[in-house]
Amino acid sequence: TEDPDKKIEVVLLACGSFNPITNMHLRLFELARDYFHETGKYKVIKGIISPVGDAYKKKGLISANHRVTMAKLATKNSDWVEVDDWESSQSEWLETLKVLRYHHQKLSSPEPTNSLQNAIPLTKPGRKRKQEPNRHDPVKKKNQSPDIKSVPQVKLLCGSDILESFGIPNLWKMEDITEIVENHGLVCISRVGNSVQKFIYESDILWRHKNNIHLVEEWITNDISSTKIRRALRRGQSIRYLVPDAVQAYIEKNNLYSPESEDRNAGVVLAPLQKHASDSRN
């Protein structure tokens, strides 16, 4: 029989510019993990920061090398959040769904060091097991659990702005949004008094999968956006205690943000908008 105390393993994946990473980004992970643990049903085993590639073409986006380095500096003192540069090392911009699929795949693929459970073939409940006369492997009946409990779930971690960006024309593909909330799940951190619930209510797709959209309230107003950090830096103002010390030092040493850097990609169409516009033309 299935172990009732066994928790669903969750991996939190945050996609974004991280231009630069701030204490607020890092807090999202902490808040999400606390939330999942308090339900008693989940265990968060890992957090992944996946900075977007340069091909995203967002205004003011500096080189991925720097952004990845800063994220790594920021997570140096974390024992569960790490940085992944797969997305940023692709030459073309990738849809968020593809990044989710990639990480899910990475976690699902059998490895020698994985636990025995992953090596044993699983069936979904309700299906007849195929008769395989040549199989000599011991069949452990108690592992007739659905796939979902053995492979960690990769959930997209974000703020309410990302969720609400689902409504921006041509930014997301409808089928991508559907697959994200259906197969993976969303963890959305937002401030008290936000309009996220209303947004979900007004969307048929999101409403249908609302059980897979976890809303976490942040009680401590924490408005440390990267945009404000870059603005402060251009004005020669301090960013101490808003980003980890090591990130602040790195920015200062490399003189990363300036009026010039903010002008990068000015006038260029954001990659997803360009891609979806041309897709619809074809």
Added chain:
Amino acid sequence: VRMKNRIPLILLACGSFNPITNMHMRLFEVARDHLHQTGQYQVIEGIMSPVNDDYGKKGLVSARHRIAMAKLALETSDWIRADPWESEQETWTETVKVLRHHYNESLRLLQFRKELMKNKWPIERSTEDSLSNQHSVLPELKLLCGADFLQTFKTPNLWKEEHIKEIVEKFGLVCISRAGSDPAQYINESDLLTKFQHNIFLVKEWIQNEISATQIRYALCRGLSVKYLIPDSVISYIAQHNIYTEESEQKNEGDLLQPLKLHNTTVNPLND
């Protein structure tokens, strides 16, 4: 304006710091940026002065710990430091007295430096360099606070009128508020504050980061994460010494704050 012609300025923040948070340290950074941009001041020092245990606020843990945590948090700052004088006094000390103490200390230091230079260069006194020029200018000491602090001036019996006057007239306030709040209103509502408004610097913090120490304590009691809200070194210290518990939160429960006790001895404390 060149730095050497600016008035040297020291920022002093009084409070519980129970515990110190990233927000407390941000106040100093924001204040310094603002004062530098006025072109008139050079901020030479920041002092954090945790309140005496005798203050009697609910949930206030021992000053020994609060000082230790502040020192840990400020280890990487090259201009802000934690000062134990206020917490080491026998009883709770009025804010104006803390200001006076630190002002006198800065004068003493100035005098000491003057003597040092006089002895070093007895012949070349005519070639006073910019450094000694600056040091002969009296520093100003200003109280750094949040906008809610201005409001507390109105709380009956919390402040003595003559103290408020001395604070705004002789020293000055640097008051940080968040976008959306309007501290100018509190000044407008008070004749005294209006009279000395030239000495009250209102600074807006656009990057909202309202990390209240109370919420931090609640989170800690509930086993929730406070990482990235307070420095890692402070988190470790709290864990190591098991400082914030349900029990610590009950300390001074039902007691009246010391300043209210002192200024209002004819009224019975609430839970008598």
